[in-house]
Amino acid sequence: MADGDWQTAAPNTMGFKSDPATSFDELAKTGKLAGVHGVVALRGGRIVFERYMDGNDMRWGQSLGNVAFGPETLHDVRSVTKSIVGLLYGIALAGGKVPGLDEPVVAQFPEYIDLAGDPQRKRLTLRHALTMTLGTEWNENIPYTDPANSEIAMEQAPDRYRFILDRPILTEPGKRWTYSGGALALLGRIIERGTGQSLPEFARGALFDPLGINAMDWIRGQDGEASAASGLRLAPRSLARIGQMILQHGQWEGRPIVSKSWLDQSFQPAALVDIGWPGMRYGYLWYLGEEAITDRAGTYGERFVAAFGNGGQRLFVFPGLDFVLAITTGNYDSPDQWRAPAAILYNVFLPSLTGT
Template sequence: MVSTTPAIADGKHTDWQIAASGETEFKSDPVTRFDDLAKSGKLSGVHGVVALRGGRIVFERYIDGNDMKWGQPLENVKFGPETLHDIRSVTKSIVGLLYGIALAKGRVPALDMPIVAQFPEYADLGRDPERERITIRHALTMTLAMEWNEDAPYTDPANSEIAMEQAPDRYRFILDRPILAKPGRGWIYSGGAVALIGKIIERGTGQSLPDFAKEVLFDPLGIDAMEWIRGQDGEPSAASGLRLSPRSLARIGQVILQGGEWQGRSVIPKSWLDESFQPAAIVDIGWPGMHYGYLWYLGEEAVTDKTGTHGERFIAAFGNGGQRLFVFPGFDFVLAITTGNYNSPDQWRAPAALLYNVFLPSLTKT
């Protein structure tokens, strides 16, 4: 079943209008493009799509289907605007925002502080001069240069994130990984790096990660419903445990477009966003030219409009199963996608079809 919701302009959602600037029209109809793709079967597994332009919802679709909650099967779900959905590793990018908020409040250490020093209970690891060189900045950019493998399926204990979840002490497990090179050299995707960042936030703020996120990010954005899954040790998963609705995910993108401001209030320091979205590492994920900032992907797409063909910068967060958040500042455009193709080698196909066949062809600068 496919349901369509038009642009929101009712009293409940008037806050979507606050960032309106310029024209918001598409140069071609995304509805027709979406329907054609859905009929062709190329959107298999898609559950929700929300697109914002000029601060308002300009496209919204939901498709009922089977889903999972952090690996546990759910019955067929009737998706709608407020239905929570796993966003998996998009969680990492949101944790990056939380660190910036905590840093501005003086609650967490500066980025060039040694990360092992934030865990004094592991004094034996702290005495290792090689580990002392690894900083919080290296964790935020996934350039720890420590052994970590998430290429194995997330159902396989050989996957380092699964091994971390099963370890008797997840933080010792992460910090005790073999060092492969000088930190800062090369990018290794690591849920462990984000687990460390999440724990540093908790220790610095004196709050659980979900409570801190609710107070400083979700409540100010009007995000009332969220869930943060905890591991078997009771620790909230900073790497992949967050559940949000597609609309809420889109709000995260919109506040980024607005330089961290929401309804006249600074929620995320603009200076942190500017720093977060500077390329710090080249990433190899099969997407040419992709870089990594502070737990966010950074790229550029060739777009043709009335001025010709040019590169259009974007900021993105990716999660297992096809979860996506794209922010295109030059188009004042946000695209949030939730899908249920977890662990599939083809999980990238449906989000790519939406981006390349539905929305990018429909956008134009005015």
């Protein structure tokens, strides 16, 4: 099934309590959706809402000017890339192409003899990389326009992998969550070495082609390396397709794409530490949350998994609601970038789904 073959359905035929289009349009009139470029919502595997709005956009910091967005228009998904790399690692692991999660990271880079022999660094495992609990120095809390930002420094380093592996160890691995594009660069390189393919080539053959995702772009750094942390460009429909595959326990049209066991592991709170957002946990490169929903029977927690990217890029998957929401926006590096996607989720779709 290609992106153009999506089936559509009216929200009222899919169990919505109210029409999300009305709420969306009212919210847009208030200016609270400034910078939103695309929204695709699925329920029951069908598109129940789709909207595109023209706006200024960028390709990894380079201005594209005003873009007329549509169903096939590629968009930076920034750090949503990380969650997709998590899926790719699971696919490669199931095929015996990459090491198990308890193997030391540094052992996968034996060319750095001085680092590979460090007993402290041997404690840092692939599981720690997947959960961003390596315990090494890394700071992405400052703007990505600042060369002191660790991801920017990595991109500008003469050898990105030595730069990452040589970071000072600040705390015992597994004890503290530190957001790290460096961890993704390591995982991406390990996937490439194990599969014998570039990260984009492996992604296309193992994930995108089987899902019918025909259009994608993967931005490379100045050293020619595909950015595993933030370089992927996809259309919102393609993001939604990935979310639907997750709802279907890793299957697409009867074919297994990602093993259910890997998804189950990925969506467990492996990093039992504070990640800075109340109520949120982190699995294998996916955010895990729970929304309090009140109905006639009382209040219960509706679990979801999500991928977040700079600028307001979002992919939400609510298994209990059989619901997927993909959002692309152009509010890169803005301190308020979270507001528009939050408004879409909390003021449009959750009320339409639950009636609260």
